[in-house]
Amino acid sequence: MEKDTKPSGALSRREFITGMTITLAAAGAGVAALSPLSGAEETPSLDAFLQQHYKRLTVAEKKAIFARLEAEIRSTYGVKAAIADPPPMDGVEFAYALNIGRCIGCRKCVYACMQENNQSRDPQIQYIRVLKMKKEGRGIDLQSAVHDYPQNEAADPDYYYMPVQCQQCKNPPCVKVCPVHATWQEPDGIVVIDYNWCIGCRYCEAACPYHARRFNFTRPHIAPEEINPHMAYLSNRPRYMGVMEKCTFCLQRTRVGRYPACAEVCPTGARKFGNLNDPQSEIRKIIENERVYVLKEDLGTVPKFYYVLAK
Amino acid sequence: MIQFLLHGFRSVFHGSRAYWLWVSALLILVLVGLNAYARQLAHGLFTTGMGDEVSWGLYIANFVFLVGMAAAAVMVVIPAYIFKDREMHKVVIFSELFAVAAMIMCMAFITVDLGRPDRLWHLVPVIGHFNWPGSMLTWDVIVLNGYLFLNLYVCIYFLYTAFHGHVPRQGLYLPVIFVSIAWAFSIHTVTAFLFQGLGGRPFWNSGLIAPRFLASAFAAGPAFMILVFTILKRLQAIAFESTVIDKVRVIVTVSLLINIFLAGSELFADLYANSAEAIHISLLFGLHGESLLAPWIWAALGMNVLAALILLSPVRRQPLALMASCSMIIIGVWIEKGLGFVVPAFIPSTLGDFVQYVPSANEVLICIGIWAFGLLLYTLFLKGAIPIVNRTEIHPD
Numbered sequence: 143m144e145k146d147t148k149p150s151g152a153l154s155r156r157e158f159i160t161g162m163t164i165t166l167a168a169a170g171a172g173v174a175a176l177s178p179l180s181g182a183e184e185t186p187s188l189d190a191f192l193q194q195h196y197k198r199l200t201v202a203e204k205k206a207i208f209a210r211l212e213a214e215i216r217s218t219y220g221v222k223a224a225i226a227d228p229p230p231m232d233g234v235e236f237a238y239a240l241n242i243g244r245c246i247g248c249r250k251c252v253y254a255c256m257q258e259n260n261q262s263r264d265p266q267i268q269y270i271r272v273l274k275m276k277k278e279g280r281g282i283d284l285q286s287a288v289h290d291y292p293q294n295e296a297a298d299p300d301y302y303y304m305p306v307q308c309q310q311c312k313n314p315p316c317v318k319v320c321p322v323h324a325t326w327q328e329p330d331g332i333v334v335i336d337y338n339w340c341i342g343c344r345y346c347e348a349a350c351p352y353h354a355r356r357f358n359f360t361r362p363h364i365a366p367e368e369i370n371p372h373m374a375y376l377s378n379r380p381r382y383m384g385v386m387e388k389c390t391f392c393l394q395r396t397r398v399g400r401y402p403a404c405a406e407v408c409p410t411g412a413r414k415f416g417n418l419n420d421p422q423s424e425i426r427k428i429i430e431n432e433r434v435y436v437l438k439e440d441l442g443t444v445p446k447f448y449y450v451l452a453k
Numbered sequence: 454m455i456q457f458l459l460h461g462f463r464s465v466f467h468g469s470r471a472y473w474l475w476v477s478a479l480l481i482l483v484l485v486g487l488n489a490y491a492r493q494l495a496h497g498l499f500t501t502g503m504g505d506e507v508s509w510g511l512y513i514a515n516f517v518f519l520v521g522m523a524a525a526a527v528m529v530v531i532p533a534y535i536f537k538d539r540e541m542h543k544v545v546i547f548s549e550l551f552a553v554a555a556m557i558m559c560m561a562f563i564t565v566d567l568g569r570p571d572r573l574w575h576l577v578p579v580i581g582h583f584n585w586p587g588s589m590l591t592w593d594v595i596v597l598n599g600y601l602f603l604n605l606y607v608c609i610y611f612l613y614t615a616f617h618g619h620v621p622r623q624g625l626y627l628p629v630i631f632v633s634i635a636w637a638f639s640i641h642t643v644t645a646f647l648f649q650g651l652g653g654r655p656f657w658n659s660g661l662i663a664p665r666f667l668a669s670a671f672a673a674g675p676a677f678m679i680l681v682f683t684i685l686k687r688l689q690a691i692a693f694e695s696t697v698i699d700k701v702r703v704i705v706t707v708s709l710l711i712n713i714f715l716a717g718s719e720l721f722a723d724l725y726a727n728s729a730e731a732i733h734i735s736l737l738f739g740l741h742g743e744s745l746l747a748p749w750i751w752a753a754l755g756m757n758v759l760a761a762l763i764l765l766s767p768v769r770r771q772p773l774a775l776m777a778s779c780s781m782i783i784i785g786v787w788i789e790k791g792l793g794f795v796v797p798a799f800i801p802s803t804l805g806d807f808v809q810y811v812p813s814a815n816e817v818l819i820c821i822g823i824w825a826f827g828l829l830l831y832t833l834f835l836k837g838a839i840p841i842v843n844r845t846e847i848h849p850d
Contacts (some may be wrong), residue, residue: 342568
């Protein structure tokens with residue numbers, strides 16, 4: 143950057159050749175630099191690239207997309223899967239209650255969830271995190287919790303075990319911050335993600351106070367024989383590299399009258415699930431009669447995941 | 454217009470050996486970064502040091518820092534246009550050009566942080582599905598692009614009229630300048646709101662974040678401009694009186710002191726009350742067991758305080774001492790924004806899990822590549838602009 147005495151003077155031949163050589167070399171090297179792209183784990187098809195937001199799709203478009211996804215699953219995993227799109231049921235708002243007095247921290251729910259919802263096994267993605275906290279220490283205190291205790295440390299009577307998963311907040315911070323409406327709350331209160339619309343900015347993951355969201359840092363890997371072929375578009379269909387995912391209260395099951403996989407598998411009956419709007423439901427009885435608490439009540443997120451301390 | 458572009462083209466191809474060495478070195482770093490990004494695109498963000506616990510790292514940290522650097526151009530624009538400082542007018546274009554380069558770097562850092570950059574079009578209003586006004590990220594998209602275009606317009610308009618020897622028409626640039634001054638504050642404020650609006654992250658959820666962002670940016674940005682102006686003057690590329698440096702130095706000093714004061718005030722409130730945030734802070738400073746961040750944050754604090762002491766003492770008139778303190782401020786604020794602000798909010802996680810973050814080599818290469826790209830752009834901008842600016846100096850207005 144020396145002083146330019148002849149700013150508009152003509153370029154000398156030598157300068158021109160040097161400049162062009164550097165430019166061309168840079169362009170060539172640029173192409174070479176991009177070579178790792180040929181080994182890409184996933185390349186979106188044109189249809190996938192142009193696909194519109196879930197809420198903007200017509201019934202016919204959805205049908206075509208589901209068929210395309212089913213074909214993709216067949217060619218990737220060799221599995222004949224069916225992608226359904228069960229609608230929320232009228233007048234239903236789902237809620238969960240978990241009895242800490244009964245939970246033994248066996249983590250059967252963690253693995254049942256993974257099998258049901260087709261999470262990546264390598265790297266392993268889990269929606270439920272079980273926290274182990276000493277009863278006579280600081281009690282229920284997140285920062286003194288153990289997250290990765292070995293399996294033989296389950297069912298210790300000196301400890302509380304508190305599983306945490308998506309709290310399906312009435313006021314979900316994750317939905318508010320998403321820049322592209324890729325995640326939203328359904329009428330039955332379930333927060334869902336359109337895996338074909340998420341741009342992977344992870345703002346929702348930063349906003350979530352419950353560590354409920356997971357990101358596909360690489361391409362999810364599942365053995366074909368472990369695929370659950372009963373899928374829904376907004377929940378357990380296979381995910382892509384670079385998108386978020388989360389617990390959906392197993393909407394592919396719960397919207398057709400079944401229990402979530404975690405509730406069904408629980409050996410101690412610590413997990414209860416039901417319709418908040420039904421006064422006769424078990425979940426309403428628990429909330430009305432037991433001592434319940436929600437996590438981080440002061441944040442105003444209004445979770446629909448109630449913890450109970452009962453026997 | 455063709456003449457103008459041709460001139461720019463000639464200027465950037467016309468330089469000394471040192472210039473070519475500098476440009477080639479930057480180009481090589483850009484290519485290394487591009488190669489690293491191609492690897493990340495192929496295998497996902499798995500290639501970074503980020504995970505579900507610390508889900509934002511160096512990319513977002515650099516982004517936040519550079520938003521501040523870009524916003525800081527206003528600290529040279531204000532004296533030039535509001536206080537009508539004639540000497541400042543000679544250098545103001547160089548800080549506006551830096552704002553352009555910094556904005557482009559910001560957007561690059563956001564893009565490399567995305568898991569699905571192929572879906573970037575979802576963020577385009579109307580075509581995509583823009584969550585405005587709900588998501589602060591959509592506000593950021595608007596203000597960052599707006600700031601880029603405002604500065605681009607001002608720079609091109611000035612250089613174009615100067616190139617043709619015309620006098621710039623006030624009606625065509627003054628309103629844009631004033632809008633860009635307000636806009637500069639908005640880019641860093643909105644970027645702060647991106648973080649401070651998150652109730653689930655007590656470390657960020659403080660009303661002092663936006664003022665602290667502005668104060669630290671108005672220290673680091675002008676400090677960088679002091680370095681650039683001084684180097685360009687040494688190279689005899691541009692000429693201006695030393696009052697310019699003196700004035701920018703005062704801005705840097707005052708901003709730095711305000712920044713230290715605000716940070717201290719926040720530390721006190723949280724540490725004394727032992728609030729939910731205190732755990733992040735004590736970890737950050739290494740007061741709570743092992744912390745990879747602690748040495749960095751102590752270094753940043755040391756550099757900022759030492760720089761403040763130099764700037765308050767008579768030594769500040771020594772060019773070398775001034776350059777040293779400016780460098781310390783830039784590095785100190787960079788550490789403070791990244792390792793001292795973005796990362797510690799994730800440690801511990803919202804469920805109390807202590808997971809440390811170490812950026813991967815690939816991630817670092819991408820960062821270096823983007824920085825080299827930004828500096829290369831800025832170098833080329835300067836190379837094209839300086840001859841035009843110097844020519845008008847001979848025939849003022």
